[in-house]
Amino acid sequence: xxxxxxxxxxxxxxxxxxxxxxxKHMAKIYVVDIxxxxxxxxxxxxxxxxxxxxxxxxxKTVDDVPLEIKLAIVATTSGNxxxxxxxxxxHKRIENLIxxxxxxxxxxxxxxxxxxxxxxxxxxxxxxxxxxxxxxGEIRKSVLGQKIExxxxxxxxxxxxxxxxxxxxxxFLSGEQPQEIDVSGLDERxxxxxxxxxxxxxxxxxxxxxxxxxxxxxxxxxxxSGVAIEIVSGNQKWxxxxxEGRLCSFNNSQGLKINEIKIQVPFQSKLTALxxxxxxxxxxxxxxxxxxxxxxxxxxxVPVIKFLKDKMLINEERYPFT
Numbered sequence: 117x118x119x120x121x122x123x124x125x126x127x128x129x130x131x132x133x134x135x136x137x138x139x140k141h142m143a144k145i146y147v148v149d150i151x152x153x154x155x156x157x158x159x160x161x162x163x164x165x166x167x168x169x170x171x172x173x174x175x176k177t178v179d180d181v182p183l184e185i186k187l188a189i190v191a192t193t194s195g196n197x198x199x200x201x202x203x204x205x206x207h208k209r210i211e212n213l214i215x216x217x218x219x220x221x222x223x224x225x226x227x228x229x230x231x232x233x234x235x236x237x238x239x240x241x242x243x244x245x246x247x248x249x250x251x252x253g254e255i256r257k258s259v260l261g262q263k264i265e266x267x268x269x270x271x272x273x274x275x276x277x278x279x280x281x282x283x284x285x286x287x288f289l290s291g292e293q294p295q296e297i298d299v300s301g302l303d304e305r306x307x308x309x310x311x312x313x314x315x316x317x318x319x320x321x322x323x324x325x326x327x328x329x330x331x332x333x334x335x336x337x338x339x340x341s342g343v344a345i346e347i348v349s350g351n352q353k354w355x356x357x358x359x360e361g362r363l364c365s366f367n368n369s370q371g372l373k374i375n376e377i378k379i380q381v382p383f384q385s386k387l388t389a390l391x392x393x394x395x396x397x398x399x400x401x402x403x404x405x406x407x408x409x410x411x412x413x414x415x416x417x418v419p420v421i422k423f424l425k426d427k428m429l430i431n432e433e434r435y436p437f438t
């Protein structure tokens with residue numbers, strides 16, 4: 117039997133679980149969360165979702181799941197993800213591991229977990245799914261090997277939570293790695309995020325990549341929300357409005373000719389079954405491998421932690437965002 121374990125039955129964990137209802141290969145699914153109300157929400161969602169009749173169990177601890185695990189998905193918040201991942205890798209035999217982001221709060225956890233993954237002979241990825249979106253794949257074909265500029269602008273889109281998605285996207289599109297980050301444009305103010313015990317910030321971040329590509333992000337506090345993603349390479353430009361399902365392309369060599377198409381941005385509730393099917397059929401995932409994602413995370417979190425200490429006098433060696 118293919119055992120799948122989803123740890124964390126919050127919003128994103130439930131979407132992973134919901135997607136598995138569409139998994140074509142029979143599996144035994146375990147959903148783990150210490151919170152009874154979260155497990156009850158998961159149970160209700162599973163019961164009302166149409167799909168395959170997989171066996172499912174709801175557990176309070178990882179002690180209640182089998183030793184042999186085909187796929188483990190850790191969808192907790194960042195504060196306890198390192199501890200949970202460490203316990204899993206030490207006490208269970210995991211063939212494939214998918215981790216949510218932001219990965220971990222403490223920089224030292226990245227190498228420690230990486231060593232455990234290697235020692236366990238486990239394949240591990242981080243769930244930055246834009247790499248598998250078809251329209252980003254098409255843009256990559258046009259820009260790979262060229263210097264690109266990427267601008268992410270909007271209101272209330274969760275700068276500290278979601279920046280890693282775009283750091284990852286630029287690495288995917290350009291084949292480059294981030295080398296410098298300018299955090300001086302961050303607002304010197306923390307505010308509570310929608311998840312208890314975690315924070316958010318607004319302001320601007322600037323990244324420079326190894327081949328000259330750049331990433332500029334800005335998030336503002338305004339009533340209306342939304343975000344636009346602009347990608348520029350030579351005479352080519354694309355503006356993506358993911359929430360609206362629109363992509364506008366420009367070509368300066370053709371007199372700024374505009375082409376607008378509808379795009380499909382798949383929900384997590386449709387993606388996880390595809391992840392599992394790829395693994396069960398012996399195909400590799402197109403998500404970000406752990407080792408690469410760890411480097412991308414550290415390029416972000418280390419300078420931000422220093423900013424919090426130097427500018428805001430928050431003397432903690434952790435990234436308090438999830």
